[in-house]
Amino acid sequence: MKKLALSLSLLIAWSLIATCGVWAEGFGTPTMDGIPDGVYGASEASDPNTDGGGNDNMDLLNLYVCNDATYWYFCFTIDDDIGATNWGKYVIYIDVDGMTGSGATSDAWTRSVTSTDPHLPEYGLYSWVDSPPYDPNHTQFWIYSGGWSMSGGVDAAALNAAVPSGIEWKLDKSRIGSPDSLWCEVWSTGGGDSDNARDTSNDPPDDWNGPEGVWDSLAVIDLSTLVHYVTGADTSKPQVLGAIATDSTHVDVTFNEAMDTTSATDPSNYSIFFEGKQESLTVTGADMLVPNIVQLTTDQQTPGVFYYLEVSSAVTDLAANGVDPFHSFSNFIGFGVAQVTFIVADTADNNFSDGYKFKGSWDTNQPHAYDPSWGLGQLYDMYDDGTNGDDVPGDHIWKRTLQLVIDGGANNWEWGVTTLAGDWIDGNWQFMVVDISPQSLTYIPPALTEQDVAVVFSVDMSAETVIMPVIISGDTEPLNWDWSVNNPDTLNDEGVNGDVAAGDDIWSITLVFPLGTRKRVEYKFGNGGADNDLPFGVNRIFFIDDVNHSVANPQVLPADTFGILTGVEPQNHIGGMHPKGFALLPNYPNPFNPETVIGYRLNLEEPTHVSLMVFNLLGQQVRTLMSSGQSSGEYQVIWDGRDDAGIPLASGVYFLRLQVGTAGQTRKMVLTR
Incomplete structure (x- = not known):
């Protein structure tokens, strides 16, 4: 019954949501269960299986449509049990006028998708599957009028977890009017902002199929499925x-x-x-x-x-x-409110910010109820002056207390932090408002460098056939994820710019990371300008040491070996303390999206084989983060939420296992998408 309450909370919050729909040949009210029952009749469009671009959860099959006097209903099927895989992203485009030049040629989610005249979409209905229960919280409705704007989600949504799976949506016809007919298309896509469409359910030969492994080619969606509004007597009982x-x-x-x-x-x-x-x-x-x-x-x-x-x-x-x-x-x-205090503890270094703002998945009313649209982006001030929940003025711990409406744990609330100008810093952290108990939520900004620091990167290319240029890419300026021969960060083996000896197959470069740089840096190398050092999504990690190094005294990293990752970078011992044996530390953040920092300590009499692995709820090993002989020390590794093949894993609970010889320790992690 909690699912009903959750669905309704979204309906109430979005009583004026615009939605899209399909006008079809069947009249009646189907049961909302993700199964195309007899009211729908035959499918409006169909598509063979095994053409989902290598991904079963993107392999669309049939599209069914019907309507009653008040709502439009449509249901589409997928060649996978998406309830088990717990991942999927799906879109329906709607054209209600069939007029050339009337509608969008770009996608609301910035996917590599376009449409062609005469059927350009005026509406886009988007949905994702990532955390049960599946309901309208997992949908968005977008309207195109010279540009895309979001206006909430659908009236009701259901998922049938089976093979094939089905997704079913209910849409109030008043929200887009009642044309006699419309043209539509349902398509699947990946998780990247610029991903294309993987598959469609459409009338052949218009079907688009994304080439397997190719995500950046432009997909053309034709909206060629024509369906009609049907009238009839209402004999369905209201629910x-x-x-x-x-x-x-x-x-x-x-x-x-x-x-x-x-x-x-x-x-x-x-x-x-x-x-x-x-x-x-x-x-x-x-x-x-x-x-x-x-x-x-x-x-x-x-x-x-x-x-x-x-x-x-x-x-x-x-x-x-x-x-x-x-x-x-x-x-x-029963209605109640909880006092929730949001905190940014900016005390890690001396580069203190002038302040912060925050926002989250609540509405703009007082008190604030759950709202998956994040109150349309409303920003809230934080305080370091002893007011609004702040305790000590001027301690660089910024706070703000809000009253949030309790929901008994029905929803996963989220929040995030921005600059004073509203620029996103970090977030999408989840929490629950189960009862009226007060709670505090804290974000600790990453440590930043206190001065400019020069860093020398080196890579052993002795086992490779070198193709010029040898480059380095990364996530922190001056590094960029630039996989091309035009990347300016080019290594050399000529005895200059940090290279110790010319012609020794150790290629090097010196880069300066400016004051205020995040200390954790991800990077990897490229032979010939390509991303061919490590598997997709697997990066090298180091931490800038701005205490012992500067521009005049560069931080010289040990030479990496091209194509080989040691797994982790050892860190300085904290306070000289080490546990007896080993300890797997809590990962941070947890829950996390898209990555989390995992730390562990070893106090060993002799080098021992150590493995760090990730398992899903079924006990299946999905990622090996590290497996090698190691000595005493403190280590860190970053997990990016991907499996060993580099594919993003679905939201859910995962178990982190540290195995040291024959002994081990396990911790639980929660990945949110």
Whole structure:
């Protein structure tokens, strides 16, 4: 029942969402379960399997469409159990006018996708599968009017976890009008901002198939599937979609269609109990907010208590159909607020920021309820002056306390930090607002260098056939991820710019990292300007030492061996303390996206084989981060959330295993996408 409450919270928050839909040959109200039932009839478009560009969770099959008097419904199938893989990104483009030049030629998610006249999309419906339960929180609706703008998600969403899987969406027809026909296309894509489409469900021969392993070629989506709006008699029973407490004496009930005002506003048609059917709240009033949402007035609710709402079959829709007895109930949580303090502890070095702002997945009301659109990007000031939750003025610990509406743990809330100008710094950290207990959430900015530091990089190319140029790329200026022969960061073996001896097959370069640089740096080399040093997504890591080094006294890194990664870079012992044997330290951040820092300590009498591995919930090993002989010391490694093949893993729980000889230690990590 928590799923119903979650779905409704999104419906209430987005009562004016615009959505897209498909007008089809079937009339009726299907069951929202991700299965194309008989109401849909035959598929509107179909596509063979095994053409998902090498990814089963992107291999689309059939598209089904139907409508009733109030909503459009469409369901598409995928040649994979996406409930098990817990990953997938899907889009539907909608053209409602069929006019040349009317619509978008670019994608709202900046994917490498375009469309051609005469069918350009005016609407785009986007969805992703990454954390159960699947519901409207996993959808977005975009409108094109000279440019793309997002306007919430769909009315209802369901997923059928099977092979093949099905995704089903319900869409209020009033949100895009009621044309007699429209043209549409459903397509799948990857996780990168510039990825193209992998597959479509469309009328052959228009089907687009992304070449396996090629993500940057431009995909052309034709929107050639034509479907029509169908009329008919309404014999479907209305259903309760969910309920949510909007304050301590009001509960909003949402139905799946417009309801009869007289029966829907009769308070005697509603009963509210504690779990266990004990009488708890008296309904004293009922008012129609919009045709499918009724607001109940109740006695004072107990914060955080799970209530059970039941609606009588005497409540009818506009066609006098009584509420479906199998869909006449919902749970909701008694209204309450929690004090949540957001903290940025900027005390790691002397390059203190002038301040920070933050934002998150709550609305702009007071108190703030969960909102997956992040309140349309509303920024909030943080304070270091002893007010608004801050304790000590001027200590470079910035704080702000907000009141957030509790939801019993139904939602994964998120937050992130920006500069004073609103430029994104870091975030997407998850938390829950289960009850009224206060909580504090802290972000510690990464340490920055206190001065310019010169760093000498070297790589042993003795086992390689050198192709000029030999380059270095990385994530921190002056390095860039530039895989081309035009990359200016070119190594040499001529005895200059940090190279010790000419002609010894050790290629080197000296680079200066300026004051205020993040100390953790990822990098790798390229032979002939290509990304061919290490597997995709696997990078080398080092930490700038600005205490012992400067421009005049460069930090000289040990020479790497091209194509070989030792796994981790040993760090200085912290406080000279080492545990007896070994210790796997908590990874940070956790939950994390897209990467997390993993540390461990070794106190060994002699070098021992050490492995660091990642397992999924099924006990399957998905990534080996390191496996080699090691001596005593403190080590760090970065995991980027990818498997051994470099493919991004789905959101979920993973287990980190440190194996030292025959002994081991395990910790839990949570990856969020």
